[in-house]
Amino acid sequence: MKNLVKEERQKINMTQQELADKIGVSRQSIFAIETGKYVPSAILVLKIAQLFKRKVEDIFMLEMED
Amino acid sequence: MKSNWLLPNFFKKIGAVIAPLGLIVWILGQIGFFDQYIIGESTAMNYPYWPKVALLAISFFSFFFGVYFMVFVKEKKEDEFIDRLRLMSFQRGAFFQLFFMIIAFIWMIVFDKEPAGDGGLEVFLIFLISLFWLFYIVHFNVSLYLIRKRADEEFS
Numbered sequence: 657m658k659n660l661v662k663e664e665r666q667k668i669n670m671t672q673q674e675l676a677d678k679i680g681v682s683r684q685s686i687f688a689i690e691t692g693k694y695v696p697s698a699i700l701v702l703k704i705a706q707l708f709k710r711k712v713e714d715i716f717m718l719e720m721e722d
Numbered sequence: 723m724k725s726n727w728l729l730p731n732f733f734k735k736i737g738a739v740i741a742p743l744g745l746i747v748w749i750l751g752q753i754g755f756f757d758q759y760i761i762g763e764s765t766a767m768n769y770p771y772w773p774k775v776a777l778l779a780i781s782f783f784s785f786f787f788g789v790y791f792m793v794f795v796k797e798k799k800e801d802e803f804i805d806r807l808r809l810m811s812f813q814r815g816a817f818f819q820l821f822f823m824i825i826a827f828i829w830m831i832v833f834d835k836e837p838a839g840d841g842g843l844e845v846f847l848i849f850l851i852s853l854f855w856l857f858y859i860v861h862f863n864v865s866l867y868l869i870r871k872r873a874d875e876e877f878s
Contacts, residue, residue, distance in 0.1 A: 672873070680801070682799035682804070684866070684873045685801050685802070687869065687872065687876065688869060691872075693869070696803075
């Protein structure tokens with residue numbers, strides 16, 4: 657699953673640490689999500705989408721192998 | 723998911739000190755390094771080996787408690803990514819232990835080299851159990867260190 661978390665975060669000039677603090681995770685978790693090393697849970701996905709005021713499917717997309 | 727059953731983070735430092743210290747003292751005690759200092763004169767009334775037995779017992783349990791402290795401890799920021807990393811390290815630790823056990827037993831059977839002597843098999847089995855936990859500690863902490871390092875590099 658790919659995602660546009662980094663792009664959405666940069667659009668509103670937010671750092672990884674700020675995003676991490678707002679959704680209650682560590683900065684390395686944000687890094688792992690942005691680089692595709694970790695697929696977050698539904699709870700975290702919803703939190704991220706709510707924070708960016710976007711639909712989940714606008715930020716997280718399934719890929720062919722998913 | 724919140725892991726409420728984990729120890730506070732400061733136990734990690736305690737574990738990192740007492741586990742290696744306990745192991746070193748236990749190994750040195752086993753090879754008789756401390757014998758000249760702690761084994762007293764044998765008389766009909768006393769058991770001169772009790773300080774050595776006590777030292778070995780204390781160091782042995784220090785090692786295991788140290789390992790316990792390092793494994794079952796919270797990170798400074800606990801989240802689902804840490805939980806996943808912990809689970810992955812457990813799985814790989816279990817796989818590595820099983821793989822090592824199979825290879826070791828095949829080696830023993832093929833080359834007829836069973837652990838012998840005073841508690842040879844016992845020591846081998848303790849080593850086998852420890853292998854899982856040590857692999858877990860190394861895998862979890864190295865993975866966490868590498869991801870933090872990469873995150874810091876991107877941040878700077």
